[in-house]
Amino acid sequence: xxxxxxxxxxxxxxxxxxxxxxxxxxxxxxxxxxxxxxxxxxxxxxxxxxxxxxxxxxxxxxxxxxxxxxxxxxxxxxxxxxxxxxxxxxxxxxxxxxxxxxxxxxxxxxxxxxxxxxxxxxxxxxxxxxxxxxxxxxxxxxxxxxxxxxxxxxxxxxxxxxxxxxxxxxxxxxxxxxxxxxxxxxxxxxxxxxxxxxxxxxxxxxxxxxxxxxxxxxxxxxxxxxxxxxxxxxxxxxxxxxxxxxxxxxxxxxxxxxxxxxxxxxxxxxxxxxxxxxxxxxxxxxxxxxxxxxxxxxxxxxxxxxxxxxxxxxxxxxxxxxxxxxxxxxxxxxxxxxxxxxxxxxxxxxxxxxxxxxxxxxxxxxxxxxxxxxxxxxxxxxxxxxxxxxxxxxxxxxxxxxxxxxxxxxxxxxxxxxxxxxxxxxxxxxxxxxxxxxxxxxxxxxxxxxxxxxxxxxxxxxxxxxxxxxxxxxxxxxxxxxxxxxxxxxxxxxxxxxxxx
Numbered sequence: 001x002x003x004x005x006x007x008x009x010x011x012x013x014x015x016x017x018x019x020x021x022x023x024x025x026x027x028x029x030x031x032x033x034x035x036x037x038x039x040x041x042x043x044x045x046x047x048x049x050x051x052x053x054x055x056x057x058x059x060x061x062x063x064x065x066x067x068x069x070x071x072x073x074x075x076x077x078x079x080x081x082x083x084x085x086x087x088x089x090x091x092x093x094x095x096x097x098x099x100x101x102x103x104x105x106x107x108x109x110x111x112x113x114x115x116x117x118x119x120x121x122x123x124x125x126x127x128x129x130x131x132x133x134x135x136x137x138x139x140x141x142x143x144x145x146x147x148x149x150x151x152x153x154x155x156x157x158x159x160x161x162x163x164x165x166x167x168x169x170x171x172x173x174x175x176x177x178x179x180x181x182x183x184x185x186x187x188x189x190x191x192x193x194x195x196x197x198x199x200x201x202x203x204x205x206x207x208x209x210x211x212x213x214x215x216x217x218x219x220x221x222x223x224x225x226x227x228x229x230x231x232x233x234x235x236x237x238x239x240x241x242x243x244x245x246x247x248x249x250x251x252x253x254x255x256x257x258x259x260x261x262x263x264x265x266x267x268x269x270x271x272x273x274x275x276x277x278x279x280x281x282x283x284x285x286x287x288x289x290x291x292x293x294x295x296x297x298x299x300x301x302x303x304x305x306x307x308x309x310x311x312x313x314x315x316x317x318x319x320x321x322x323x324x325x326x327x328x329x330x331x332x333x334x335x336x337x338x339x340x341x342x343x344x345x346x347x348x349x350x351x352x353x354x355x356x357x358x359x360x361x362x363x364x365x366x367x368x369x370x371x372x373x374x375x376x377x378x379x380x381x382x383x384x385x386x387x388x389x390x391x392x393x394x395x396x397x398x399x400x401x402x403x404x405x406x407x408x409x410x411x412x413x414x415x416x417x418x419x420x421x422x423x424x425x426x427x428x429x430x431x432x433x434x435x436x437x438x439x440x441x442x443x444x445x446x447x448x449x450x451x452x453x454x455x456x457x458x459x460x461x462x463x464x465x466x467x468x469x470x471x472x473x474x475x476x477x478x479x480x481x482x483x484x485x486x487x488x489x490x491x492x493x494x495x496x497x498x499x500x501x
Contacts, residue, residue, distance in 0.1 A: 004501030005329040006488040008475035009035050010401070011042040012497040013142060015490065017133060018327050019499035021125060029057060029122040030130065031327035032335035033115050037134040037191060039323050039339070040111075041184065042142065045155050045169075046341060046401070047323045049190050049202065050211075050349075050356040052110035053339030054250050056237060056385040057122050058394055060333075063248050063387070066121075067378060068114020068232040070107035070359040074375030075225040080104055082219020084361045084370060087157045089343070100370070101158055101346045103220030105361030107379060108230050109211075109354070111339060112199035117232040122335070131195030138188035138353070141181040147495025149178040150469070161346035165355075168348065190353025203227045207352050214349045215356060222356070229376070238303050240264045242388075243418050245395065249386040249410075252297040256382035258306060259285040260407045264414065273415045275433060275450035279459070282408055282435035289367065297380055322383060322401030328477040328486055330501070334397040336385040338406075364403050382406040388414060393481035396424060401494060402472030408434045409472030417478070424478035428489040428496075432471045443467050469493045 005022035009015040018035030026034075032055065040048045047053075052070035057063070085102035119127055144152065152159065156175050160166040168184055169176055176182055193201055201207040208227040215222040237248035240261035247264055250257030263281040267273045270281075288306075296302040322340040342365075345358035359365055359379050366372065373379060384406055385399040396417060400409040409432060416427035431445030439460045442451055444467065451461050464470070473494025478487050490496020 005031065005327070006477045006486040006498060006500045007031050007035055007325065007327045008477050008488040008490050008496065008498045009039065009325045010323050010473060010475060010490070010494050010496060011039065011145070011148070013042045013137065014039045014325065015497045015499035018325065019501055021130065022329055022501045026125045027123065028327045028329040028333040028335040029118055030125040031329065032325055032337050033119055033123060034130040034133070035325045035327065036115060036337060036339060037131050038137065039325065040191065041134055041138045041187060043148065043323050044184060044187065044355070045151050045159060045344060047111070047339040048187070048341055048355050049112055049194070049352070050109045050354040051339050051341035052107070052357065052359070053114060053337060054254065054383055054385050055114070055118050055335055055337040056248065056250065056387060058248070058334040058387045058397065059122065063237050065235040065237050065250055065385070066114060066118055066232055067235050068110035068117065069254070069381055069383070070110055070357055070379050071226065071230055072360070072373045072375050072377050072379060073106070073108050073222040073226040075229060076223025078216055078221050078223050080219065080221050080371070087161065089154055089157060099158065099343045099358070100361030100363070101161060101343065101358045102361070103215050103218035103345070103347060105345045105358035106215045106220045106222045106347060106356040107359040108222060108226045109202070109357060110230065110232065112194055112202040113230060114232045116199045127198065128195035131191045135188040135191040135195065138184045138191060141183035144176050144178055144180050144182050145495065146178050149176070152176055155343060158343050158346050162348065164348040164350060165346055184353065186351060187353035203230055207354070210352055211349050211354055211356065215347060218347065242268050242414065244390065245418060246389045247386060247414065248389065250384045252303050253378050253380055254383065255289065255297060255380045256384040256407050257386070258303055259289065260384055260386065260410055262288060262306070263407070263411050267415065273419050275447050276454060278412065278415070279433060279435050279440055279454060281411070285407065286436060322403070322406070324385070324399040324401050324473065324475045326397045326399060326475050326477045328394070328397055328479060330484070332394050332479060332484065334387055334394050334477070336387060336397040336399050338383040338385050338399045338401070340383060340401070384410055386410055390481060394479045395481065396476055396478040398474055398476035400472040400474045402470070404436055405434050405470065405472040408432065409474050413474045413476065424476050424487050425489040428474045428476055428491050431467070434471060441470070443471055467493055
C-alpha cells in the first residue's frame with residue numbers, strides 16, 4: 001500500500017524499474033514506459049522492440065488510448081514467398097497447440113514509436129534516462145526465475161527455431177532454466193539506440209532496413225514502406241456502465257475492449273454475476289465475434305452502435321504471449337499498458353535486438369483465416385488496458401495477458417472488485433472460468449454446484465487441477481478515491497509483482 005505510487009507488472013525487476021522513476025519524481029507514464037522497456041529484457045519471449053501494444057492514460061478529465069499495435073504489411077507490393085510455419089507448443093503435456101511462425105507471420109512493429117509518442121505527449125522524463133537501466137540489464141544479464149523458465153520451456157520450439165534464437169535462449173545447446181543467466185547484448189544496444197536516437201532508426205534508418213531485408217529475404221512481406229508509414233494513433237476509449245461505475249477500455253479496431261464492455265453491459269442488466277451469468281455473458285460476447293463484427297471494427301461509430309443499450313444483440317486454446325503493466329502515481333494519474341509479440345515469429349534480426357512479432361500467424365487475431373486483413377490496417381486484438389472510474393475518480397487500472405482469456409480475466413476481476421467487494425489482491429487471485437468453443441474451463445474454487453448445472457444444460461466443463469497461466473495474468477492498481485491510498489496486485493498466475501513508492 002502506498003500514497004506515492006504503485007506499479008504492478010509481470011516480473012519484480014519490471015515493477016521496480018517503474019517504481020524507481022516514480023521515486024525520482026516521474027509520473028505514471030514515465031513509470032509505465034520504464035517498466036515496459038525493462039520487460040523487453042525480463043519477459044523477452046513475450047514482448048520487445050518487434051512487438052505492438054496499447055496504453056490507456058487516465059489523467060484527471062483526460063482519458064485517451066494510444067494505439068501502437070501491429071499493422072498489416074504489404075505496402076511495398078512484395079509478394080509473399082513463404083508459408084506460415086506450424087510449430088506445436090505443449091501448453092499441457094497431453095495436448096499440443098499449433099502456432100504459426102516464420103517470415104510470413106511478421107507484422108509491422110509498434111512499440112518503439114508508441115513508447116516515444118507516449119513520453120512526448122504525457123511523460124516528463126527523457127527517453128534516454130528511461131531506457132538506460134533496461135539496456136544495462138540486457139547486457140549484464142539477470143537470473144531466470146521460475147515463471148520465465150516456464151515460458152521458455154513451452155516456447156522452446158519457437159525460441160530455438162532459428163540459429164539466432166538458439167544462441168540467445170539455448171547458449172551452448174541447452175535451453176536456459178531457472179537460475180541461469182539471461183544475457184542479450186544486441187537488445188541492450190537496441191534499447192540504448194532507442195533512448196539516444198528515438199524511434200526513427202527503427203522505421204526509417206538502418207535498423208528498419210535490416211528488419212525489412214531480413215524478413216523479405218525469408219519470404220515475408222514486411223517492407224521498408226510499411227515501416228516508414230507506421231505511426232501511433234490516439235483513440236477515445238470505449239465506455240461501459242457497470243453498476244455505478246464507468247469502465248473505460250480499448251476501442252476498435254481492437255476487439256477485446258468492446259467485447260468486455262458488451263459483457264459488462266449484459267451483466268449490469270441482469271443484476272447478478274453468478275457463474276452461470278458470467279458464462280452466459282462470455283458466450284454472448286463470443287457469439288458476437290462474427291466476420292461482420294470484425295469488418296465493422298474499422299467503421300466509424302461502430303462501437304456506439306454495437307453497445308447501444310437498447311440495441312444489444314439478442315444472443316447477444318492458446319497461450320497468449322502478452323505482458324501487462326499498470327502504473328499509478330501519487331496524483332492519481334494512471335497508465336495501463338499491454339504489449340505483445342504474439343509468440344514471436346522466430347525471426348531475430350542480428351545486431352538490432354529485434355525479435356519480430358508473429359501477429360499475421362496468430363489464430364486469435366485471424367479467426368476467419370490468415371492473410372485476409374487489408375494492408376496498412378491495424379490488426380484486431382484482444383488486448384484491453386482498462387480503467388474503472390467511480391464518480392469520475394480512478395478506482396482501478398488493470399489489464400491482462402492471455403490471448404482470448406484477456407477479456408474473461410478482466411471481466412471477472414472487475415466483477416469480484418465491484419459486486420463481491422473484494423480488495424484488489426483478492427479480486428485478482430479469485431478463481432476464474434472461461435468460455436470458448438462451446439466449453440467451460442474452470443479453475444479450482446469455482447462453485448461446483450454451478451458447474452454441475454452448466455453440465456446438465458449441455459456445456460462441456462473442464463476442471464483444471466490448479467490455478468494456471470491459461471486464465472490470464474491481471475496486473476492491477478487500485479486507488480481509494482477518498483484517501484488516495486494505492487494498492488497493487490500482481491497476478492501469481494504470471495509471476496506478477498508489485499513495487500511501491
